[in-house]
Amino acid sequence: MTVLHELAPGRIPVRFEHEALFYRGEDDFLAGLLPFVREGLELDDVVVVAEPRPRLELLRDALGDDAGAVQFLDMAEIGVNPARIIGVWATTLDEHTRAGRRLRGVGEPAFSGRRPAEFAECELHELLLNRAFDDGPAWRLLCPYDEDRLPRAVTRGALHTHPIRSTSADRVPSSHYAADGVADAFAATLPRPTDAVLSGVFGPDDIPATRRTVAQYARRCGLSEEQVEVLELAASELATNSIRHGGGSGTVAMWLEAGAAVVEFSDSGHVTDPLTGRFRPPLDSVGGRGVYLVNQLCDLVQLRSSARGTSIRVITWR
C-alpha cells in the first residue's frame, strides 16, 4: 500500500514505484518530466528515458547539458511489441543494481498513434510491470500518458494499472489501482476475428507441416520473405509448446485484419505465469526460450491463458 508520506518529492524510494503521469501538451509534458529527470540526476540515479522519438527529442533538447547524463531509448523501437519492454527494464535494472546504482526510468509505451491491439498489450504490460518488479530492488518508473491525444479508455486504463498517478502539479496514490487486475487481464478473451478464418488441428507429428502451412499463408498474404521466415519460426516454437506443454495438440488459426496478418495458436494448457516470455532466459537454461523469441521477433504478440486454455496471437503488420 503506497501512503502519502512516501510520495514526497526528493525522497529516496524504498520499493518499486510505478507511476502514471497525465499530461496535456508539450509544455505540460516537460513540466512533469524535467523535474523527475533532474531530481534523479541530483540523487545520482541512473536515469533512462524510453520515449517515442518526437517526445524523446523534445525532452533531450529541454534538458540541455543534463541530457548527456541520461540514457535515451526509442520506445517505438524497444516497445514495438510491448511484451519486450519488461525485459529491457529488467536487464537495465540488473546491470545498474549490480554496479551499486539506483535506476530511475521514464517509459511511455502507450503513445498516440498505436492501434487498439497495441493499446491492449500496453495495458497488460503496465499491469505486469508491478508483478515483475514489486519484490525487487527499489526504483522509480514514470509512465507519461497524453490526455489530449490518447483514447479515453487508454488513459482511464492507466489509473487501474499504476499504483501512483500524477500530473505536473501533484502526485497521489491511484484509488483505481487494481493490484489483482493482472489475473483477469491475462485470462481475458481476445476479440474474435471478423473475417474468414483458416484453421486446423495439429498433433505431435505435424510440426513441420504446421510451420509450412503458416509460411504459405504468410506468403499468400503478401508478407516479405523476412516476415514469412519469422512467422515460420514462430509457428514452429508455438506449435511445439502446444505439443510439449499444452496437452499434446493444438489449433492454428489464420486470418486477415485491416493492415495485418494474424496467426493464432490455441491449446488446452494453462500458462500459470503471466510473465512468461518477457524476461531473457538465463544463458544456461535448457528450455523456456520459445515465447521469449517470438516476442522479440514478431510485431505484436498477445498471450492469454486461464484454466480454460491458452491462446497466443501473433500479429504481423502489412
Add this chain to the structure above:
Amino acid sequence: MRAHGVLSGFPAAGTSDHVCWVYDDDAAFGAAVREFLIGGLERGERLLCVGERVIDSLRGQLPPFGDIDALIADGTLETLTLAQAYEAAGPFGPANLLGYYDSATRRALDAGFRGLRVIAEVTALAADPSVRPELVRWEHVADDYIAQGTGFTAMCAYSGELTREALADVAAVHPLVHGPDGVPSFRVFFDDDRLVLAGSVDTFGADRLARVLATSPVAGDGAVLDLSLAEFVDVTACRVLAQWARDLQDRDLDVEVRNASPLLRRMWRILALDEFVPVQFAGAAA
C-alpha cells in the same frame, strides 16, 4: 560441394559418394546394389560387398555381374559376411573400422583400382538400440574419411522396416539419402574442411543433432560448420549448436559458422548466445 541431397532415383557414381539407401523389398534392394556397383565398375573401382544379403543379391544378377566368380577371381569383387567383417576389423567401433577400411582402400589403390566402393547391408546393427549409437558414430567418421577424397566410397543399405527413429538416426549422417518421406529431416556431412548441416532441425530433432555433433571428429584448431543448406533451425537447435561450440571451446577448439541465415544470426543475438560462447560467423548473412 560433394554430391548431396535427398534421392528419388539412383545417382551417377562419384568420387566421394556416401549413400544411405532405405529399401522396401528384395527387388528394390537388388536394383540398388546393382546400380551402385555398376557405377564402381565403370569407374574402375574395386567392389566390396558386406553382409549376406548383399552377397545373395549378387547371384542371378544380369551382366556385368553374370560371372560373379570371375570378378572375385580377378580381385575386382570382394565379399564379406557380417561375421567375417567383424572378425577382420575387430570389435565394432569407429577406430577399428576406419583402420580396416583405410587398409582395404590402400590395397585397392595399390592393386591399380581407382578406389574402393563398399556396399554394406547393416539393418541388424541399426535395429539394435545398444549398437546403433556406435553405428551412427562410425557412419559419421566414415563420412569424414570419404570426404577427404581417399578413394573410399560407400552405400549403406537399411531395410524400410526399421523404425522411423532408427532410420532417422542413421540417415542423418549421410550426404545422399534415399528414404521414406521426411526421413531424415536433416543431414550432417563433411565437405572439404567443413561440416555441413542440411535440411530442417526443430525441437524434435535437436537431440539427434546434439548426438551427432558430440562425436563429430574435429581436426586442427577447430571446426567449421556450413549452414548454407540449412532450411530451418529453431531455438532448441540453435541452443544445440551453441552447446557444441561451448564443448569444443572447453577443449580449446574454435567454431566458425558459415552462411548462417540473417534470421539465425538475429536469433543468436536475441538469445545472447554470443555471451554463452564466442562463435565466429562468416559468409552470406548480412
